[in-house]
Amino acid sequence: MSFIRTFHGDIHPSKLGTTYSHEHIVCRPPYWVEHSADDLLLDDKEKSKLDVLDFKNLGGQAIVDATAIDYGRDVLAVKEISEETGVTMIGTAGFNKSFLWKATIPEHLKKLTGDYKTFYEWIDAKSINELADFVIKEIEEGLEGTNIRGGQVKFGTGYNRITPLEEKTLRAVARAHHETKAPLHSHTEAGTMGFEQIELLKSEGVDLEYISFGHMDRNPDPFYHEKIAQTGALLCFDGISKIKYAPESTRIDCILELVKKGHEDQILVSGDTARKTYYKHYDHGLGLENILGKWVPRFIEEANQKDFDGKKLIDKFFVQNPARCFTFKK
Template sequence: MSFIRTFHGDMDPSKLGFTYSHEHIVCRPPYWIEQKKDDLLLDDKEKSKLDVLDFQKLGGQAIVDATAVDYGRDIQAVKEIAEETGITIIGTAGFNKSFLWDASIPEHVKKVTGDYATYYQWIDAKSVNELADFVIREIEEGLEGTGIRGGQVKFGTGYNRITPLEEKTLRAVSIAHHETKAPMHSHTEAGTMGLEQIELLQKENVNLEYMSFGHMDRNPDPYYHEQIAQTGAYLSFDGISKIKYAPESTRIQCILELVKKGYEDQILVSGDTARKSYYKHYDYGLGLEYIIGKWVPRFIDEAYKNGFDGEKLIDKFFIENPARCFTFKK
């Protein structure tokens, strides 16, 4: 039995449609609240909804909300957006990266994590199996006890390092994956430590065909990308539009290099649109419409100039590959 688990319930993977594979819709990360970084707070449901509607008007059908518990999810607001727009949304269980764990745990989250002051204290105090049980409940019962079940499990590591607590959450998420068969996703800070994550996942007997590695375009290294692709994992190029990190030509070149090597079935594309200044209806940014409206036509043009069928590749990156990647196989 295969299905994709969404805010609307479980669905046939063939019904998923055109999908952004890594976004953030409504969230108030406790760490960024404490740092007074308002740009990183997506805290207005109606403004987020307008960007989702822009995506939908151009043919978008589904969004993976990659917001884990430690990044300030607003599950009710995202549920309402899913209901009011008809967009399919996939939620995320698990964890992010260690520096975020210095933040205080919000009162509503303490009901499901326990009475700890910070995420660091909670993750440090709990055993691997106890953390795994938390993730399993979020997949099988509901995110933060809401009854809205997560559609993937996530862990993360920092820039050029993996801390002991990050390894602990990786192991917990691996256990949860084995128990639930949920697809797995990882945060790689600036695209680093993917190969080191793979070494740890192999020790946990994870089939890497269930994995997607995030932020691969932050480390635009074709050799590195090929090493990850050889494991059967998905590579998420989810920094589209972020020219401060690299021009679009670099991202497209990296993607086409993987296509040339035969890995087109393992590529995901999204924007990780996690700032007010990235959203059109918060702060005049390019918004959720940019990839489908502007980047896709450019990619198709460049693909054809390089001898590839651009439309066919877009169908793979946004329809066929997400439908496989985010499927529970029980």
């Protein structure tokens, strides 16, 4: 039996529809709270909801909220947005990257994490299997003690390095994946350490067709992308709209290069919209509407100019590939 696990239960993959594969909807990351980084706090449910409605009005049907426990999830707020807009949401169990773990664990999580001051202390104190059990519980019972079950498991590593605790969480997430069959998602800082993550995942017996590697467009290297794609993994180009990192032409060229090499079934597209200044209704940014409203038409035009079928590829990236990527295969 195959299904996708959402904030409102399990659905058949054919019901998912047009999907953004990596976003953040409502979150207050403890690390950024402690550093007074207001731009990184998506702390107004109503403003977030307005951006979700913009996405829906352009034909959007589902969003993967890639916010793990250490990035300040607001599970109930995201569930309410899903209910009030009709947009399907998929939640995330697991972890992010290690520098975030320096933050103090919020009081409302202490009942789950125990009497540790920081995420670092908690992760350091637990065994790989104990952390795996925690992740399994979030997939099978609910995120943060709710009855809202996670739809994917996530791990992350830093820029050009993997710390011992990041390796620990990677292995824990891999073991949780084996137990639950939940799809895997990787945070690669600036698109680095993909090969090294792959070797660790292989050592845990993970079939790489079950994982999506995030932030691939932060490292716009076609050779690197091809080598990752050859493992069977999916590549998430989730920096759309962020011109400060690269022009859209660079992202589109990298995507079309993968298509040319036969990997069109392994590409996901999203925005990782995690700042107030990226959101339209927080701070006049491009917002969740930008990808469907402006990037997709541009991509289709450029793809068609290069003798690809642009509309067919968009259906792959936003409908067919997410439906396969986020499926539990039991």
